[in-house]
């Protein structure tokens with residue numbers, strides 16, 4: 001049975017940081033819609049040109065475009081055993097789109113970890129984020145700096161700050177999150193899928209709590225399917 005997990009949390013909650021580690025642990029790919037849009041942007045594709053305006057403003061790319069992009073991503077062979085979704089869905093419309101995609105595959109969501117952190121904490125994290133242009137590794141100027149400024153510890157690549165990490169765009173992303181994405185917390189809670197993780201701990205503590213919660217849910221699901 002394929003494993004599909006949605007990682008929920010505000011901008012800067014640590015979704016990308018944790019998704020990389022969790023995906024590796026579980027042997028499924030990290031599917032980040034933000035990263036997919038950024039790949040289209042750097043490839044100068046039509047989708048990239050469309051997404052750029054929304055991303056620069058901190059707004060969401062329209063639902064149908066986003067769901068279609070995820071559908072295509074799911075069709076790649078590495079998603080045969082499932083996927084760890086990072087930054088998708090972000091609206092109730094996208095959540096419905098995802099439910100339809102999974103239904104077509106005869107699959108369902110295993111668990112939705114919600115990484116919860118206060119907005120002031122999130123803004124501090126976004127302000128200090130540095131990302132490797134080559135391998136995507138993430139650093140923070142204060143909470144987790146690279147050994148040499150501007151250079152990735154893992155691959156020696158150049159570190160950069162994202163264009164949508166300006167103070168105005170960060171604020172707009174936070175508003176959009178509260179208005180359009182936060183309702184998904186209640187949505188998934190009512191379906192019995194939500195597990196809240198304290199996102200204000202260190203990266204390692206968040207990872208341990210997240211991994212334990214996900215393993216717990218996956219083994220409970222396995223027991224149910226064996227019993228049924």
Ligand code: AP5
Nearest residue numbers: 011012013014015016017033034055061087125129140203
């Ligand atoms: P996206 O790239 O998804 O951005 P986001 O959701 O705003 O999330 P971030 O990537 O900014 O934060 P994160 O939670 O991954 O945190 P990170 O691990 O980097 O989306 C960008 C744009 O694309 C959107 O605005 C939209 O336009 C478009 N888009 C994407 N998906 C879409 C969708 N589904 N629908 C429509 N449009 C979409 O961590 C942040 C920093 O904090 C790092 O420096 C890290 O080192 C540090 N850090 C992490 N955890 C901790 C910790 N526990 N303690 C201390 N520091 C920490």
